[in-house]
Amino acid sequence: MRKGVTLMAAALCLSTGAFAQVVKTDTISAENEDFDFSLTEGQIDEDAEAASTITTISSSKDPYLSEIGFQWSAMRFKYRALDNAYVGNYINGIKFNNAESGRFSFSGITGGLNDATRNKTGVGNYEQNKFSYSPLGGVTDIDIRASHYAAGNKIGLAGTNRNYVLRANYTYATGLMENGWAFMGSVAYRWAHQGVIEGTFYNSFSFMLGAEKQFNDKHSLSFNVWGAPTERGQQVAATEEAYALAGSHYYNAAWGYQNGKKRNSRVVTEFSPSFLTTWDWKINEDTKLATSAAVTFMNYASTRLAYNNAYNPMPTYYKNLPSSIFNVYDENFNNADWLGDNPGVLSQWQNLYGYWTGDKAHRQIQWDQLYAVNEANNATGGDARYYVEKRHNNQTVFNLSSILNGKINKRSTYTLGVNVNSTKGMHYNTMDDLLGATTFHDYDNYSLNKYGSTSSYIQNDMDNPNRLIKEGDKFGYDYNIYVNKVKGFGQNQWQFGDFTINYSADIEGTWMEREGLMRNGRCMNYSKGKSGVASFLGGGGKLMLEQKIATSRLYVAGSIESQAPLAYNSFVAPRIQNNYVNDLKNEWFWNVEAGYQWYFGPVSGKVSGYYTKFNDVTQQTTFYNDDFSYLTYLTMTGIKQEYKGLEAAISVKLARNLKLNLLGTISDAKYTNNPNAQLSYEGSDPELVNMINAFTPIKDGTNQPLLVFMKNVKMDSTPLTAASVGLSYNINGWYFDANLNYYDRVYISASRYLRLSNSTEGGVQGFANNILEYNVNTGTTTNAWAKAKASAAEGHAAYVYDSETGEVLDGYSPESEKCKGGFMLDASIGKSINLRDGKRLSINLQVQNITNNTDMRTGGYEQNRKDRTYDYKFSKNSYYYYANAINAFLNVSLKF
Amino acid sequence: MKKVFLALFAGTLTLASCMNDWDTEMVDNDLYSAENIGEPTTTLSKLRKDYASVIEGQSYTLVNKDEIVEGIVVANDISGNIYQSIFIQGVAEDGTLDTSEGGFGVSIKGIGCLYAIYPVGQKVRINLKDLYVGSYGKSPRIGMPYINTNGAMRLGPMTFPMMQSHIQKIGKPNVNMVQAREITADDLSANNIDKITPMLVVMKNVTISDAGWPYAHWEAGGDVYSEYHDITIGGVKKSQLLYTSTSSTFAGDTIKPGKKTIYGLLNRYSSSYQLSLRSIDDIIELGE
Numbered sequence A: 001m002r003k004g005v006t007l008m009a010a011a012l013c014l015s016t017g018a019f020a021q022v023v024k025t026d027t028i029s030a031e032n033e034d035f036d037f038s039l040t041e042g043q044i045d046e047d048a049e050a051a052s053t054i055t056t057i058s059s060s061k062d063p064y065l066s067e068i069g070f071q072w073s074a075m076r077f078k079y080r081a082l083d084n085a086y087v088g089n090y091i092n093g094i095k096f097n098n099a100e101s102g103r104f105s106f107s108g109i110t111g112g113l114n115d116a117t118r119n120k121t122g123v124g125n126y127e128q129n130k131f132s133y134s135p136l137g138g139v140t141d142i143d144i145r146a147s148h149y150a151a152g153n154k155i156g157l158a159g160t161n162r163n164y165v166l167r168a169n170y171t172y173a174t175g176l177m178e179n180g181w182a183f184m185g186s187v188a189y190r191w192a193h194q195g196v197i198e199g200t201f202y203n204s205f206s207f208m209l210g211a212e213k214q215f216n217d218k219h220s221l222s223f224n225v226w227g228a229p230t231e232r233g234q235q236v237a238a239t240e241e242a243y244a245l246a247g248s249h250y251y252n253a254a255w256g257y258q259n260g261k262k263r264n265s266r267v268v269t270e271f272s273p274s275f276l277t278t279w280d281w282k283i284n285e286d287t288k289l290a291t292s293a294a295v296t297f298m299n300y301a302s303t304r305l306a307y308n309n310a311y312n313p314m315p316t317y318y319k320n321l322p323s324s325i326f327n328v329y330d331e332n333f334n335n336a337d338w339l340g341d342n343p344g345v346l347s348q349w350q351n352l353y354g355y356w357t358g359d360k361a362h363r364q365i366q367w368d369q370l371y372a373v374n375e376a377n378n379a380t381g382g383d384a385r386y387y388v389e390k391r392h393n394n395q396t397v398f399n400l401s402s403i404l405n406g407k408i409n410k411r412s413t414y415t416l417g418v419n420v421n422s423t424k425g426m427h428y429n430t431m432d433d434l435l436g437a438t439t440f441h442d443y444d445n446y447s448l449n450k451y452g453s454t455s456s457y458i459q460n461d462m463d464n465p466n467r468l469i470k471e472g473d474k475f476g477y478d479y480n481i482y483v484n485k486v487k488g489f490g491q492n493q494w495q496f497g498d499f500t501i502n503y504s505a506d507i508e509g510t511w512m513e514r515e516g517l518m519r520n521g522r523c524m525n526y527s528k529g530k531s532g533v534a535s536f537l538g539g540g541g542k543l544m545l546e547q548k549i550a551t552s553r554l555y556v557a558g559s560i561e562s563q564a565p566l567a568y569n570s571f572v573a574p575r576i577q578n579n580y581v582n583d584l585k586n587e588w589f590w591n592v593e594a595g596y597q598w599y600f601g602p603v604s605g606k607v608s609g610y611y612t613k614f615n616d617v618t619q620q621t622t623f624y625n626d627d628f629s630y631l632t633y634l635t636m637t638g639i640k641q642e643y644k645g646l647e648a649a650i651s652v653k654l655a656r657n658l659k660l661n662l663l664g665t666i667s668d669a670k671y672t673n674n675p676n677a678q679l680s681y682e683g684s685d686p687e688l689v690n691m692i693n694a695f696t697p698i699k700d701g702t703n704q705p706l707l708v709f710m711k712n713v714k715m716d717s718t719p720l721t722a723a724s725v726g727l728s729y730n731i732n733g734w735y736f737d738a739n740l741n742y743y744d745r746v747y748i749s750a751s752r753y754l755r756l757s758n759s760t761e762g763g764v765q766g767f768a769n770n771i772l773e774y775n776v777n778t779g780t781t782t783n784a785w786a787k788a789k790a791s792a793a794e795g796h797a798a799y800v801y802d803s804e805t806g807e808v809l810d811g812y813s814p815e816s817e818k819c820k821g822g823f824m825l826d827a828s829i830g831k832s833i834n835l836r837d838g839k840r841l842s843i844n845l846q847v848q849n850i851t852n853n854t855d856m857r858t859g860g861y862e863q864n865r866k867d868r869t870y871d872y873k874f875s876k877n878s879y880y881y882y883a884n885a886i887n888a889f890l891n892v893s894l895k896f
Numbered sequence B: 001m002k003k004v005f006l007a008l009f010a011g012t013l014t015l016a017s018c019m020n021d022w023d024t025e026m027v028d029n030d031l032y033s034a035e036n037i038g039e040p041t042t043t044l045s046k047l048r049k050d051y052a053s054v055i056e057g058q059s060y061t062l063v064n065k066d067e068i069v070e071g072i073v074v075a076n077d078i079s080g081n082i083y084q085s086i087f088i089q090g091v092a093e094d095g096t097l098d099t100s101e102g103g104f105g106v107s108i109k110g111i112g113c114l115y116a117i118y119p120v121g122q123k124v125r126i127n128l129k130d131l132y133v134g135s136y137g138k139s140p141r142i143g144m145p146y147i148n149t150n151g152a153m154r155l156g157p158m159t160f161p162m163m164q165s166h167i168q169k170i171g172k173p174n175v176n177m178v179q180a181r182e183i184t185a186d187d188l189s190a191n192n193i194d195k196i197t198p199m200l201v202v203m204k205n206v207t208i209s210d211a212g213w214p215y216a217h218w219e220a221g222g223d224v225y226s227e228y229h230d231i232t233i234g235g236v237k238k239s240q241l242l243y244t245s246t247s248s249t250f251a252g253d254t255i256k257p258g259k260k261t262i263y264g265l266l267n268r269y270s271s272s273y274q275l276s277l278r279s280i281d282d283i284i285e286l287g288e
Helices: A002-012 A048-053 A065-071 A106-110 A240-246 A336-341 A343-358 A367-380 A445-451 A686-692 A784-793 B002-013 B044-050 B052-056 B160-166 B190-196
Strands: A088-091 A120-123 A139-142 A152-160 A166-173 A181-192 A202-214 A219-227 A230-233 A255-258 A261-264 A267-271 A274-284 A287-307 A386-409 A412-433 A474-496 A499-516 A534-549 A552-563 A587-600 A603-625 A630-655 A658-671 A676-681 A721-731 A734-744 A765-768 A772-775 A780-783 A798-801 A808-812 A822-834 A840-848 A857-861 A879-882 A887-895 B060-062 B068-075 B085-089 B104-107 B123-127 B132-136 B139-147 B153-156 B167-170 B199-208 B226-233 B236-245 B260-269 B272-276 B283-285
Touching: A065 A658, A065 A721, A088 A106, A106 A287, A240 A343, A240 A879, A255 A367, A336 A343, A343 B060, A343 B139, A343 B160, A367 A386, A499 A552, A676 A686, A765 A784, A780 A784, A784 A798, A784 A808, B044 B052, B044 B068, B044 B104, B052 B132, B060 B139, B068 B199, B085 B199, B132 B153, B139 B260, B160 B167, B236 B260
Parallel strands: A088 A139, A765 A798, B104 B139, B236 B272
Antiparallel strands: A120 A139, A152 A166, A152 A887, A166 A181, A181 A202, A202 A219, A202 A230, A219 A274, A230 A267, A255 A261, A267 A287, A274 A287, A287 A386, A386 A412, A412 A474, A474 A499, A499 A534, A534 A552, A552 A587, A587 A603, A603 A630, A630 A658, A630 A676, A658 A721, A721 A734, A734 A822, A772 A780, A798 A808, A822 A840, A840 A887, A857 A879, B060 B132, B068 B085, B068 B123, B085 B104, B123 B167, B132 B139, B139 B153, B199 B226, B199 B260, B226 B236, B260 B272, B260 B283
């Protein structure tokens, strides 16, 4: 943290001499400017993988979009169940979504900078957009030009019981001064020695500096630099059994005691300084050109406890749990008689139960044990059995954007723009901590017993075989991903009285390439060097028709779009090889929606409905396969998905100071086909790769395309049904809000691996289309389809195939698990107090989940292993995440 | 008011957490041993006799009284070839390792890397109360019952907490105390199998069949978990004697031709002898 303090000291030492003769301007006057909802930092799980979980689009024109991000954040609501990659996040007209993953990192890019990023414009997919071609989920642009900040000082202190417990922030802006200069600076610090989840911690310093020079009434040039060096300890999900044994849904298996002190194995360090410059040119009264260029140096690393031919050190490893002793779900075993006849089984269950519940330390990582093993192993000359590795995902990003806004005539406006993004992603692994071991060599230990110690197959870096690794050294993998994008777009709006037509189109070229920096023994001919460039051309168009009727508006809209797959999903096994996934192509979607928005006296609101269809989507999931000790990549291509729903936001003014707010959505989002699959194990040679991708429904028959049975599986980790009823009251500067929220239909992530058409792990069965079974007792005949459906209903994917060709005719997936719905009550109270000399004191207290509902699952995932025959049942033990218990945020700020 | 805020703001800066340099933390390595088990009340030899029926019957029985036995670790899971077990042999009257008779396997799960806790030469005492004594494939075993993949009840490993409460480490490991008994082809007779298994043995001037082949060939997608090779001792071939698990770190290593001295754990499965290398270091190539 010394680095963070040094940076902040430097920020505070900015010359104040330039702040001469301040011209106070107050260009921002949002109603709730002083109330820090701190949504994007206080309520999100800032794990990069969970960056897809939040919706932050807040369109002031749309009463639904303006509320859902905040109201439903506790359940990690995703707007229309869309991944964060379909939501655009811009700063001064530049898109800051990660070009490789598509997602936006709130913590990395804007974490802690609430005041500095307050000037936002949020628009939905079809609203008039003066800075971008909006993606499907809408877009937000943050304006950080120094002259657009309200002049003055603002200092704030906050206390909370969330990811961090204390926050301090200070922002100063000169506003636009008479000499044409404007300056701003903002610093913030967020801290928790331990966050609300045990074993987590938080240290983050954020800063932003900005300067702007208005040369004349036509040209201005602004410059900003910002960043947020952060170090934080994370939590991991657990099974319900583990939560029950720990006595809490907030049990965190990611930490343990080392010599009496808490040590977290999952520590994220990130720092992504950005430099942005914007040239604004007011060509004439109606025409403006805004051109921005930005460079970001993203540094993101996360640690992970790893093991090498040793016992899994995670406390939640299934063999550590009581239910691994015998099948507790089978009444044939879990009864007094059988257990009485087999007291040794019962005593082991009780022994593990007592161990877990008897001492908190027992259910956490045993750091001391890991050191003991390594130190004993030193005596044998062996490599570390346990170590902490650090996975680095860095980027150097260059962005350029130029947006022209103008008027054709008094009825028509247009926006034209071009965006350029060039990203170099640098991905590698380093040794963070040898945990007392003295040696570690860079080869794949899990390939060792298959290929032998002298085989080149085991080498991770054949050009440096068996390299001795010290702490800080790279090992395992090292590769770069290059992504270049050029996009052009245009938008035109025409108003004919109360009728408006808005149409837009875009075209985008994408080029991607992998460059391996290590020659991997399992992929020796296609791991080091460049993969060759894959290029994609995408584009699309949108149309919205809107009719104003008195104080209401009715609109219909539609769009179609083709876009490149994400680089993140495009390589078979990116850590070790250059091959692209098979059949890589653009995804495309089309969307239609309609809505009605009104202001009828005291009642205002909006209702809308939408339907979206995706085709040819590519997705990749990565997980560690315990059974075979392999990192596994499973890529699906040709995915089809369907999203549809109804949304409503209604506000009723009950009295002068009292409003009733209603918010709700009922939606569905699911896969609509069984996509193609490609499987790769990181420790596998080409022979194994061919074997695991083979699928022959007919024994010794023709190989068929490998599939994942995903049809009708729902999108996970977001409530597909959500509703709020709330009251807002204000009087004499006080604000009160209370909202009762209901969430339902949260599904956990289905295991793709167990739904593979050739999965013996998943017990996937195939039925020839010509089979017919006759039941003599019931007189009924069962065909292949009925049998396949019955198998899926029992929890095993199944398919029907052509008895002559082996072609799959239909496939059925078991449903993924639906979490139980429930209510959460939130409230906030605040007051703004005007003090002397124009100062203003603001106090705001938010309390979320007032009734302390600790049973609300926000999501989770199925395990990727098949049930053991007579003991542990992976199918009954999915991993879950839970919404926070009662939590509060008290913010006090002073403007002066 | 402004000064108060600035002071508080500055105060929060001092709360910067000092991240631990974990390497400098002292780690307690004296772990996982029970304490004060007490003096031995029986011997491994007597245990084999007292529980001969369940051992022979491939069954097991609960020990419901304090019975404390002592032994020396002769084999563990250092390479993964021996799984979830350590093997102990008794202490002779002169304080040396008893090589006249086989010992016991002690099965433990939930921890792994047993070799770090129970290295070869470590003396241990075990209080058998509430544990089970029996056999696995007629090889004497101390552990707990489990349900195998065929639904049958077998003697398997005890849990990690049971290990902590029932097994005490006595003193520091003394590798010099661990002497392997030399075994000839004649020793590997049906009459001897009850007596000399499980035991640390050495076989001299032997060859292993399938030179050039891996110790345990791993096939893509195969269900092969182990492999056997013949060993020729003094010109006498003993078929399918050398056992290697595909999980062992040396499984993929190539068997070299020529004479060797082989150390290993001589065990049994039912009426068949099995020799398991503890690690590849148990093979001493003689180069002939």
